[in-house]
Amino acid sequence: MLTRFLVLTVGLAAAGLATAADSAPALPRPPFDAERAKALQEEWAKAFGVEAQVTNDVGMKLVLIPGGQFTMGPNGSTYRVTLARPFYLGVTEVTLGQYRRFRAGHKVEGADDEFNADERPAAMVSWDDARAFCAWLSERPEERKAGRVYALPTEAQWEWAARAGTTTSRYFGDTDKGQADHSWFNSTYTPNPKAEGMGRGRQPVAKLKPNAFGLYDMLGNVWEWCGDRRVDEATGEAREPVMRGGSWRSGASHCTATAHDPGASSLRADNVGFRVACQVTKPR
16 A cells, blocks of 8 residues: 655645644544534634635635545555645535636536526636636635635645545445435436536536535536646656546546546536635735
């Protein structure tokens, strides 16, 4: 088994998600239940002098995710990870309505009209597009005033948030039993349509059960871009960005906390979207 140790205390220049605090609570380790998850969010919010949930000026809700230590990745290739700082994460995937504030008229070509409604997750959004959205959102006057800087979550932040205190492959267990209560996926295991139609496609966000941190659709609906892009200056090796969590086109086995798929930074597809993370700072 490959085991590595990572300490994610990255600064703003590296990920746009860290902040300073005089002292932080003890780092939790899973497993812990939903009651403890909620208590941790409140505890870390109090310690950093911020709210446990915020709503930004485009109507996006974000919840505080506490720091912690956990084992990341699938069996056979795991990492012990420490996230020393809390961060905010979007309660839902970025919706088409929110994304259209940045890019007016954006739509998924070929999809039936219902799949281009404002409450559906944004799709046909590349990694480059998602990062541009985060930069645009960070520069909005109200966001600057609040001290909020947005970025795509790192893979470790994404998985820690998706697990929400669990050690199983899904935050509700290790099998796909009951998965339809928590995620939109190819539950019929039949060939997917070429385009979204006849009820098959992205579904409105926040309609199924959330995990213990209050996050919806972490598994399924659309794959979610993460911010990591691995580059080794010494060797010139570069790896493609990664998306996490599976989508409406995926079978249950790809809608897990450890599922990941690489994609070119320019890739756009009707089952690929994103959610935003935000550094934790005290309002000005």
